[in-house]
Amino acid sequence: MAGAGPQLSGRQKVALEAMAIDVWTPRIEFMTPQAQAQAPAPATAADEWGALEREALACTNCVLHQTRTRVVFGVGDRQARWLVIGEAPGADEDRQGEPFVGRAGQLLNEMLRAAGLDREQVYIANILKCRPPENRDPKPEESARCEGYLQRQIALVQPGLVLAVGRIAAQNLLREDTPLSNLRGRVHRYGPAGIPLVVTYHPAYLLRSPGQKRKAWEDLCLAMATVPPLRSTAPAQAAIDER
Numbered sequence: 001m002a003g004a005g006p007q008l009s010g011r012q013k014v015a016l017e018a019m020a021i022d023v024w025t026p027r028i029e030f031m032t033p034q035a036q037a038q039a040p041a042p043a044t045a046a047d048e049w050g051a052l053e054r055e056a057l058a059c060t061n062c063v064l065h066q067t068r069t070r071v072v073f074g075v076g077d078r079q080a081r082w083l084v085i086g087e088a089p090g091a092d093e094d095r096q097g098e099p100f101v102g103r104a105g106q107l108l109n110e111m112l113r114a115a116g117l118d119r120e121q122v123y124i125a126n127i128l129k130c131r132p133p134e135n136r137d138p139k140p141e142e143s144a145r146c147e148g149y150l151q152r153q154i155a156l157v158q159p160g161l162v163l164a165v166g167r168i169a170a171q172n173l174l175r176e177d178t179p180l181s182n183l184r185g186r187v188h189r190y191g192p193a194g195i196p197l198v199v200t201y202h203p204a205y206l207l208r209s210p211g212q213k214r215k216a217w218e219d220l221c222l223a224m225a226t227v228p229p230l231r232s233t234a235p236a237q238a239a240i241d242e243r
């Protein structure tokens with residue numbers, strides 16, 4: 001194929017055809033004003049978000065729909081630069097329908113603030129949209145049935161960076177069972193677009209193991225160095241340590 005390069009003269013086209021080289025010609029289609037008026041408007045991002053959320057809220061694709069109180073779809077800036085992905089809703093999230101609420105959510109907020117971001121400036125979602133009973137780990141078949149929602153959310157947000165929070169999120173996104181400690185400290189790539197992905201600890205773990213907060217801060221520094229936060233406020237490590 002000769003490609004969409006320069007305008008070709010008739011002679012050039014004949015010569016290329018003689019060499020059995022296809023000549024690419026842009027297709028120009030004219031629509032009458034009446035046809036233009038009748039053509040359906042292209043779907044907007046808002047339409048796509050609305051359709052996706054309605055679908056998730058009514059989802060019965062796995063057994064977790066039987067025990068959930070609410071579907072936890074996701075929250076935040078749908079054009080965010082950072083996309084935070086956790087594991088699955090816990091009891092508070094299941095009640096309120098929002099990811100990362102309660103004490104772990106407050107610590108996540110502090111971690112984001114330390115990175116110069118308000119919670120509203122990121123998009124937050126989970127691998128699973130419904131709570132596993134007793135907060136057990138997601139089963140592989142549940143993650144598989146649910147992953148389409150998250151993939152569509154990622155495609156709509158088009159983030160500059162994915163922050164995978166906790167072992168389950170990191171292993172599911174990277175499709176490997178490497179321990180979290182070995183996944184931290186480097187920039188991975190997610191999906192065909194190769195979105196930079198940084199792994200850190202889940203705030204629920206940091207509440208149980210506050211000695212690891214220093215390492216979480218190192219993870220955030222790596223994320224900030226990879227895709228700088230939107231705001232220029234000075235990072236405040238003390239905000240994490242205080243909790």
Ligand code: SF4
Nearest residue numbers: 059061062129130146
């Ligand atoms: S966890 Fe995901 S796949 Fe399972 S019912 Fe909820 S939304 Fe559907």
